[in-house]
Amino acid sequence: MSAEIIDGKAFAATIRGKVTEHVARLHSEHGLTPGLAVVLVGEDPASQVYVRNKGQQTEESGMASFEHRLPAETSEADLLALIARLNAAPAVHGILVQLPLPDHIDSAKVLDAIDPAKDVDGFHISNVGLLATGQKALVPCTPLGCLMLLRDRHGSLAGMDAVVVGRSNIVGKPMAQLLLRDSATVTIAHSRTGDLAGVCRRADILVAAVGRPEMIPGDWIKPGATVIDVGINRIPAPEKGEGKSRLVGDVHFDSAVQVAGAITPVPGGVGPMTIACLLANTLTAFCRAHGLAEPEGLTA
Numbered sequence: 001m002s003a004e005i006i007d008g009k010a011f012a013a014t015i016r017g018k019v020t021e022h023v024a025r026l027h028s029e030h031g032l033t034p035g036l037a038v039v040l041v042g043e044d045p046a047s048q049v050y051v052r053n054k055g056q057q058t059e060e061s062g063m064a065s066f067e068h069r070l071p072a073e074t075s076e077a078d079l080l081a082l083i084a085r086l087n088a089a090p091a092v093h094g095i096l097v098q099l100p101l102p103d104h105i106d107s108a109k110v111l112d113a114i115d116p117a118k119d120v121d122g123f124h125i126s127n128v129g130l131l132a133t134g135q136k137a138l139v140p141c142t143p144l145g146c147l148m149l150l151r152d153r154h155g156s157l158a159g160m161d162a163v164v165v166g167r168s169n170i171v172g173k174p175m176a177q178l179l180l181r182d183s184a185t186v187t188i189a190h191s192r193t194g195d196l197a198g199v200c201r202r203a204d205i206l207v208a209a210v211g212r213p214e215m216i217p218g219d220w221i222k223p224g225a226t227v228i229d230v231g232i233n234r235i236p237a238p239e240k241g242e243g244k245s246r247l248v249g250d251v252h253f254d255s256a257v258q259v260a261g262a263i264t265p266v267p268g269g270v271g272p273m274t275i276a277c278l279l280a281n282t283l284t285a286f287c288r289a290h291g292l293a294e295p296e297g298l299t300a
């Protein structure tokens with residue numbers, strides 16, 4: 001048996017299409033345009049690509065994109081001053097600071113300086129608390145994307161056994177909160193979990209977000225389970241030529257695809273959903289700021 005491959009790239013395109021339609025309507029009915037500011041500190045090559053894609057896709061959706069690229073030596077004080085300006089800017093409805101930040105900057109302090117109403121990454125402590133208490137929040141983009149893929153496949157997640165492997169603030173913890181909110185029975189597992197294989201084998205829904213290449217083999221997966229692979233790991237690929245590399249997830253795809261009912265590939269699974277959900281969150285933040293109806297199907 002071979003699992004259904006969940007096409008995150010195609011699903012992300014439909015999300016972007018919905019955002020684009022909604023933005024066009026806002027413009028024609030109210031003469032208003034949502035705006036997203038993205039801040040990049042330093043020259044990390046992967047972050048530069050993500051930020052460029054965010055800017056491009058923001059503009060393609062009809063929203064205004066404000067890009068701030070700062071040198072790696074930027075002081076924490078200067079970054080906080082920029083955030084204060086963006087918090088006060090009426091044309092900016094969403095603010096995102098690309099992670100990771102250079103070591104000399106306290107990321108938690110920077111993320112908590114963002115106005116929670118403009119925190120389209122959902123990393124501000126207020127949004128974390130709102131999500132954890134089941135209130136209306138801005139929700140981190142990657143777990144929101146995973147939730148959308150799961151709802152699309154299963155409709156209701158109520159009563160399903162979900163295991164999230166990984167306990168990061170960006171993916172693992174908010175993912176668990178979202179699954180709980182949809183009435184799944186949720187376990188958060190991690191590197192210190194006893195019998196990790198056995199815990200994974202119980203899962204109807206397995207979300208892998210550990211950041212370890214191909215750590216989860218097919219024989220850890222319950223037959224028919226839905227597997228969401230959040231990992232994006234670059235590993236050497238000498239078979240492609242000297243010095244070449246390839247992307248793999250946290251799940252060993254070739255063995256998992258034989259067992260799972262459905263699985264996200266890497267690349268082309270969860271990754272593209274992250275930016276699509278960033279656009280959705282910017283639209284949501286804009287609608288909340290203006291007291292307008294929120295777009296349907298684009299929030300948690």
Ligand SMILES: Nc1nc2c(c(=O)[nH]1)N[C@@H](CN(C=O)c1ccc(C(=O)N[C@@H](CCC(=O)O)C(=O)O)cc1)CN2
Binds near residue numbers: 268
């Ligand atoms: N402030 C934030 N920083 C970071 C986040 C985030 O959500 N907010 N997430 C990641 C990086 N990221 C977005 O910022 C991101 C990662 C991957 C993808 C993606 O589309 N991946 C492709 C493969 C891309 C490649 O070839 O390298 C895929 O999986 O198909 C989009 C966005 C860390 N920082």
